[in-house]
Amino acid sequence: MVDSNAKVTLKDVGQQPGHNRDNGFYGQDIISVSQFDRTRLEYIFNVAHEMRVLVERFGSADLLQGKILANLFYEPSTRTSSSFMAAMLRLGGQVIPINNVQYSSVTKGESLPDTVRTLECYADVIVLRHPEVGSAATAARYASKPVINAGDGVGEHPTQALLDHFTIVEELGGVDGLKVAMVGDLKYGRTVHSLTKLLTNYDVEFVFVSPDILRMPEDVLDVVRASGHRFTVTEDVHDVIGEVDVLYVTRVQKERFSDLAEYDRVKDQYVVDPELMQRAKERMIVMHPLPRVNEISYAVDDDPRAAYFRQMRNGMYIRMALLAAVLGRA
Amino acid sequence: MVDSNAKVTLKDVGQQPGHNRDNGFYGQDIISVSQFDRTRLEYIFNVAHEMRVLVERFGSADLLQGKILANLFYEPSTRTSSSFMAAMLRLGGQVIPINNVQYSSVTKGESLPDTVRTLECYADVIVLRHPEVGSAATAARYASKPVINAGDGVGEHPTQALLDHFTIVEELGGVDGLKVAMVGDLKYGRTVHSLTKLLTNYDVEFVFVSPDILRMPEDVLDVVRASGHRFTVTEDVHDVIGEVDVLYVTRVQKERFSDLAEYDRVKDQYVVDPELMQRAKERMIVMHPLPRVNEISYAVDDDPRAAYFRQMRNGMYIRMALLAAVLGRA
Amino acid sequence: MVDSNAKVTLKDVGQQPGHNRDNGFYGQDIISVSQFDRTRLEYIFNVAHEMRVLVERFGSADLLQGKILANLFYEPSTRTSSSFMAAMLRLGGQVIPINNVQYSSVTKGESLPDTVRTLECYADVIVLRHPEVGSAATAARYASKPVINAGDGVGEHPTQALLDHFTIVEELGGVDGLKVAMVGDLKYGRTVHSLTKLLTNYDVEFVFVSPDILRMPEDVLDVVRASGHRFTVTEDVHDVIGEVDVLYVTRVQKERFSDLAEYDRVKDQYVVDPELMQRAKERMIVMHPLPRVNEISYAVDDDPRAAYFRQMRNGMYIRMALLAAVLGRA
Numbered sequence: 001m002v003d004s005n006a007k008v009t010l011k012d013v014g015q016q017p018g019h020n021r022d023n024g025f026y027g028q029d030i031i032s033v034s035q036f037d038r039t040r041l042e043y044i045f046n047v048a049h050e051m052r053v054l055v056e057r058f059g060s061a062d063l064l065q066g067k068i069l070a071n072l073f074y075e076p077s078t079r080t081s082s083s084f085m086a087a088m089l090r091l092g093g094q095v096i097p098i099n100n101v102q103y104s105s106v107t108k109g110e111s112l113p114d115t116v117r118t119l120e121c122y123a124d125v126i127v128l129r130h131p132e133v134g135s136a137a138t139a140a141r142y143a144s145k146p147v148i149n150a151g152d153g154v155g156e157h158p159t160q161a162l163l164d165h166f167t168i169v170e171e172l173g174g175v176d177g178l179k180v181a182m183v184g185d186l187k188y189g190r191t192v193h194s195l196t197k198l199l200t201n202y203d204v205e206f207v208f209v210s211p212d213i214l215r216m217p218e219d220v221l222d223v224v225r226a227s228g229h230r231f232t233v234t235e236d237v238h239d240v241i242g243e244v245d246v247l248y249v250t251r252v253q254k255e256r257f258s259d260l261a262e263y264d265r266v267k268d269q270y271v272v273d274p275e276l277m278q279r280a281k282e283r284m285i286v287m288h289p290l291p292r293v294n295e296i297s298y299a300v301d302d303d304p305r306a307a308y309f310r311q312m313r314n315g316m317y318i319r320m321a322l323l324a325a326v327l328g329r330a
Numbered sequence: 331m332v333d334s335n336a337k338v339t340l341k342d343v344g345q346q347p348g349h350n351r352d353n354g355f356y357g358q359d360i361i362s363v364s365q366f367d368r369t370r371l372e373y374i375f376n377v378a379h380e381m382r383v384l385v386e387r388f389g390s391a392d393l394l395q396g397k398i399l400a401n402l403f404y405e406p407s408t409r410t411s412s413s414f415m416a417a418m419l420r421l422g423g424q425v426i427p428i429n430n431v432q433y434s435s436v437t438k439g440e441s442l443p444d445t446v447r448t449l450e451c452y453a454d455v456i457v458l459r460h461p462e463v464g465s466a467a468t469a470a471r472y473a474s475k476p477v478i479n480a481g482d483g484v485g486e487h488p489t490q491a492l493l494d495h496f497t498i499v500e501e502l503g504g505v506d507g508l509k510v511a512m513v514g515d516l517k518y519g520r521t522v523h524s525l526t527k528l529l530t531n532y533d534v535e536f537v538f539v540s541p542d543i544l545r546m547p548e549d550v551l552d553v554v555r556a557s558g559h560r561f562t563v564t565e566d567v568h569d570v571i572g573e574v575d576v577l578y579v580t581r582v583q584k585e586r587f588s589d590l591a592e593y594d595r596v597k598d599q600y601v602v603d604p605e606l607m608q609r610a611k612e613r614m615i616v617m618h619p620l621p622r623v624n625e626i627s628y629a630v631d632d633d634p635r636a637a638y639f640r641q642m643r644n645g646m647y648i649r650m651a652l653l654a655a656v657l658g659r660a
Numbered sequence: 661m662v663d664s665n666a667k668v669t670l671k672d673v674g675q676q677p678g679h680n681r682d683n684g685f686y687g688q689d690i691i692s693v694s695q696f697d698r699t700r701l702e703y704i705f706n707v708a709h710e711m712r713v714l715v716e717r718f719g720s721a722d723l724l725q726g727k728i729l730a731n732l733f734y735e736p737s738t739r740t741s742s743s744f745m746a747a748m749l750r751l752g753g754q755v756i757p758i759n760n761v762q763y764s765s766v767t768k769g770e771s772l773p774d775t776v777r778t779l780e781c782y783a784d785v786i787v788l789r790h791p792e793v794g795s796a797a798t799a800a801r802y803a804s805k806p807v808i809n810a811g812d813g814v815g816e817h818p819t820q821a822l823l824d825h826f827t828i829v830e831e832l833g834g835v836d837g838l839k840v841a842m843v844g845d846l847k848y849g850r851t852v853h854s855l856t857k858l859l860t861n862y863d864v865e866f867v868f869v870s871p872d873i874l875r876m877p878e879d880v881l882d883v884v885r886a887s888g889h890r891f892t893v894t895e896d897v898h899d900v901i902g903e904v905d906v907l908y909v910t911r912v913q914k915e916r917f918s919d920l921a922e923y924d925r926v927k928d929q930y931v932v933d934p935e936l937m938q939r940a941k942e943r944m945i946v947m948h949p950l951p952r953v954n955e956i957s958y959a960v961d962d963d964p965r966a967a968y969f970r971q972m973r974n975g976m977y978i979r980m981a982l983l984a985a986v987l988g989r990a
Contacts, residue, residue: 059784060726066390068419070412079778082730082756086782089728089754094419096412099760100429110621113628118409118620121643122416124389290778291770298773313781396720398749400742424749426742430759440951443958448739448950451973452746454719 025325029140030148033158033194038201045166047321047330048314052170055090055317062092063329070123072098072115073150074130079290080150080160083312084127087319091329096123113142120145125327128152146326154190159322160289161194163315168246170314171285171307175199181207183237184250184270184295186216191289192250193220200224206231207240211266214256236269241279247272248287251295273297280305287311355655359470360478363488363524368531375496377651377660378644382500385420385647392422393659400453402428402445403480404460409620410480410490413642414457417649421659426453443472450475455657458482476656484520489652490619491524493645498576500644501615501637505529511537513567514580514600514625516546521619522580523550530554536561537570541596544586566599571609577602578617581625603627610635617641685985689800690808693818693854698861705826707981707990708974712830715750715977722752723989730783732758732775733810734790739950740810740820743972744787747979751989756783773802780805785987788812806986814850819982820949821854823975828906830974831945831967835859841867843897844910844930844955846876851949852910853880860884866891867900871926874916896929901939907932908947911955933957940965947971 020026024040036044054061069088073081076099085095098119112130116139119126128139129150136149136156151157168175180199182192186208196206196216200223208216208231215233224231234240241247252270257263272286277300280286285307288296292308300306324330350356354370366374384391399418403411406429415425428449442460446469449456458469459480466479466486481487498505510529512522516538526536526546530553538546538561545563554561564570571577582600587593602616607630610616615637618626622638630636654660680686684700696704714721729748733741736759745755758779772790776799779786788799789810796809796816811817828835840859842852846868856866856876860883868876868891875893884891894900901907912930917923932946937960940946945967948956952968960966984990 058726060728066388066420068390068416076760078758078761078775082758082779082782085756086728089756090726096415096419097427097757098408098412100406101408110623114621115408117639118642119412121639122412122646291774293770309777309781312778316782396718396750398720398746426745426749427757428738428742430736431738440953444951445738447969448972449742451969452742452976 020330021328023325023328023330025322025330026328027146028326029136029143029146030158030322030326031136031140032149032156033161033198035158036162036198036201041162041165041198041201044162044318044321044325045169047325048166048317049170051317051320051324052314055320060090060092063324064088064091064093064327067093067125067327068123069093069095069323070098070119070126071095072101072119072126072128074101074128074135077129077151079312080129080315083315084148084150084319084323087316087323090316091320091324093323112139116143116147125323148322148326151190154188156194157190158194159315159319160191161198162322163311163318164191164195164248164287164289165198166318167287167307167311167314168285171310172245172283175202175204177203178245179205179207179243180246180248181209181237181240181244182216182248182250183209183272184252185214185256186210186250187214188256189250192248193217195248196220197223200227200229204229207244208233209235209237209240209270211235211252211262211270213262214252235266237272237276238269238279241276242281245281245284246287247280247284249292249295250289251293271295271297272300274299274303277303277305350660351658353655353658353660355652355660356658357476358656359466359473359476360488360652360656361466361470362479362486363491363528365488366492366528366531371492371495371528371531374492374648374651374655375499377655378496378647379500381647381650381654382644385650390420390422393654394418394421394423394657397421397423397455397657398453399423399425399653400428400449400456401425402431402449402456402458404431404458404465407459407481409642410459410645411457413645414478414480414649414653417646417653420646421650421654423653442469446473446477455653478652478656481520484518486524487520488524489645489649490521491528492652493641493648494521494525494578494617494619495528496648497617497637497641497644498615501640502575502613505532505534507533508575509535509537509573510576510578511539511567511570511574512546512578512580513539513602514582515544515586516540516580517544518586519580522578523547525578526550527553530557530559534559537574538563539565539567539570539600541565541582541592541600543592544582565596567602567606568599568609571606572611575611575614576617577610577614579622579625580619581623601625601627602630604629604633607633607635680990681988683985683988683990685982685990686988687806688986689796689803689806690818690982690986691796691800692809692816693821693858695818696822696858696861701822701825701858701861704822704978704981704985705829707985708826708977709830711977711980711984712974715980720750720752723984724748724751724753724987727753727785727987728783729753729755729983730758730779730786731755732761732779732786732788734761734788734795737789737811739972740789740975741787743975744808744810744979744983747976747983750976751980751984753983772799776803776807785983808982808986811850814848816854817850818854819975819979820851821858822982823971823978824851824855824908824947824949825858826978827947827967827971827974828945831970832905832943835862835864837863838905839865839867839903840906840908841869841897841900841904842876842908842910843869843932844912845874845916846870846910847874848916849910852908853877855908856880857883860887860889864889867904868893869895869897869900869930871895871912871922871930873922874912895926897932897936898929898939901936902941905941905944906947907940907944909952909955910949911953931955931957932960934959934963937963937965 133155136152140147288308463485466482470477618638793815796812800807948968
């Protein structure tokens with residue numbers, strides 16, 4: 001028998017004073033950036049900022065002690081999975097990492113609904129990375145525990161957009177009034193689509209810088225227009241470097257070009273190097289979702305305006321905030 | 331030097347009042363269902379029930395704080411490995427997951443005995459999944475720490491049988507007097523063999539429902555006969571659906587049939603759908619070891635008699651009970 | 661918001677009395693055995709011994725509670741990665757295991773510097789196993805958090821050398837005055853090179869036993885000579901078995917021989933079996949880095965002089981000591 005004298009730590013947060021069922025996130029799924037308006041964004045950013053302070057001062061906490069995250073990755077993403085794991089562990093929770101589902105019961109034909117319903121028997125929250133659009137919404141529909149979308153193919157990757165947005169807030173003190181340039185592959189870049197949509201909640205001026213064949217899709221531009229925001233389109237980052245507050249860089253991949261002469265013509269217009277940075281404002285930031293190849297030269301890394309590694313760190317804070325929020329501890 | 335003022339938590343459970351060296355499981359291996367008689371079954375089921383109460387009330391405990399499980403999987407099984415991990419974590423223990431041994435020192439030719447003797451240098455208990463029959467017994471012979479068999483090929487998978495049995499107990503209040511139907515592939519289904527053997531410890535009436543070529547092997551039937559139990563054999567689940575208390579469903583795989591016409595003839599006799607459930611008793615349960623393909627239709631999932639996801643959850647409780655028992659904490 | 665009443669455990673060890681910034685290891689990388697002189701060796705061995713006492717008495721501690729290790733393995737090594745994980749977990753820390761980097765962002769072309777700078781956003785210390793010589797030094801140059809080399813190709817594997825050395829100290833009470841034989845493949849055996857270098861800090865007499873084509877490289881012998889140590893070279897372990905205090909065995913691999921007749925001629929000279937052990941001193945130890953194939957027969961395992969499994973366990977203690985030291989907790 002279980003020894004009745006054994007110390008049992010009270011962990012059901014619902015029974016503790018710090019528990020918050022009224023934050024609007026408790027028990028909810030995080031599937032899409034469309035779930036976030038200004039109020040909800042500011043709530044999460046405030047919590048994420050508190051998480052940052054907590055980690056910088058104490059390293060970790062025990063807000064989620066006794067809670068278990070199932071970190072379910074149908075495709076590898078070291079960065080995102082490590083970030084979620086660290087977020088859960090720094091809050092005192094535990095993680096079941098599930099990284100090779102292609103080799104497991106999934107390949108024997110099990111459906112995603114059955115997999116998430118199994119995992120929620122063991123875990124308190126599920127983070128899902130899946131190559132198919134809509135998979136996170138499907139998982140959320142079947143699961144009774146919260147599901148957080150960690151990227152569903154060319155669909156959404158809301159925690160990336162939130163950490164991007166949060167980085168601008170932390171670095172520049174806010175978003176209203178800023179001029180934000182998205183640079184590189186704006187056609188296939190899921191991160192720039194989601195971030196653009198999120199930023200339309202604020203008073204932002206957009207600059208979209210890309211080769212013509214990789215320009216921002218019309219459906220994203222429609223969101224920008226519908227929300228009454230101004231935007232500029234240009235092909236060369238040099239045209240706008242002097243006036244932007246945020247330079248969000250993505251990679252222009254050779255494989256996107258059927259005409260390689262065209263690629264050779266434009267590729268250097270999308271490389272951020274110290275020379276380009278000399279023409280940038282003194283108070284601005286360079287962001288990148290990483291991994292990078294050569295679109296930002298290593299020589300820029302020591303520039304205080306290079307924010308991309310701080311951006312990574314903010315990813316952990318945002319994920320801490322979301323995990324705490326959906327589990328009712330923020 | 332290690333700071334002598336540093337707080338060191340007392341974790342050697344042997345020195346704590348809650349420690350139980352006399353439960354009959356302390357320091358033992360869990361290799362086969364043949365280790366379990368009624369007394370031992372009831373002990374484990376009682377502990378597992380307490381684990382269920384503990385998880386439902388508190389989420390987790392710290393009974394195994396400071397203990398480490400080496401979760402050694404020579405073949406992938408997301409479900410079983412996640413269940414053991416969750417069990418250990420919910421008891422406050424930690425896990426070293428070892429999932430890709432085919433790529434590691436094992437392929438350099440290391441023997442299983444050397445691998446387990448290495449892992450027991452680091453861990454307090456070893457869970458082993460291995461494709462070869464008898465591997466768990468081999469590992470147990472060499473290891474001085476407890477080894478729990480998580481499936482050794484076509485051999486045994488005792489924790490699956492225990493969780494199946496426990497599910498019947500939890501759902502129906504006991505096993506004596508029940509009529510239990512095993513349905514589907516009874517020839518190759520390791521789980522139905524083990525569960526059948528376990529249930530012969532009780533007053534159960536068996537019904538074996540399968541295509542003729544997939545009927546229950548004689549050696550299992552011999553165990554049933556030798557223990558003085560009655561059993562019926564039939565080919566069609568419709569014949570017995572109205573009278574059974576437990577319908578344990580397994581998949582009839584097309585690949586088992588050399589004559590596909592035969593497969594086409596029988597396949598629909600082994601599908602559980604709402605129509606079939608209308609003819610079942612009001613108080614009965616449908617079980618399945620999962621993963622399923624189409625042998626239970628999704629429309630049955632919301633039927634309160636569909637117990638297969640609760641069965642998954644019971645797997646965690648059984649594994650919590652076993653881990654706590656072999657480590658002397660139950 | 662984060663509940664201000666929630667219990668937050670103080671984990672920033674810099675604010676606690678047990679914190680030690682003056683141990684010479686705090687915040688440092690562990691890249692090479694050349695970083696260790698007698699003073700530093702003895703410091704680590706003392707801490708490792710305390711770790712052994714701690715584990716044997718209490719199982720684990722909470723010295724590193726709230727700290728996170730990123731266990732970054734670019735090539736599989738179950739033994740080494742499990743040992744580091746266990747070391748971190750037994751000190752109350754947590755681990756992010758990253759085992760399949762070949763499938764992740766690394767293959768998309770990310771550089772090692774970017775990977776470690778990302779991981780240090782999440783973790784407090786990084787353990788790196790990488791197939792390329794010099795990779796650990798590269799990682800350490802870019803990371804601001806401590807990096808511990810867990811093997812960089814044919815380069816170094818300092819924690820293996822430290823655990824080997826520590827084993828001699830623990831088993832025989834010290835190193836000065838001992839006669840240490842290295843046996844087998846001394847040409848390609850990274851472990852014997854590093855251990856030999858480490859031992860030159862002490863008064864040791866070396867015996868190098870190998871086939872001629874696998875003899876100890878001149879650059880290692882130069883280190884031995886330069887430090888004024890005596891050494892003997894022989895081809896047959898039988899020549900020296902009666903006089904050595906330490907027999908460090910490595911495997912002679914068939915693939916190293918272009919002339920298989922030569923391999924067949926020598927192979928039995930490098931097998932340790934009970935017959936050979938009969939001629940060994942009563943107080944001596946047999947060591948092996950494992951995995952072994954047939955160079956030590958299983959019949960030797962029960963000989964009290966067979967130290968190789970205790971050697972494995974010492975690996976955990978050494979890694980506990982190093983993790984605690986670089987994080988300022990030893």
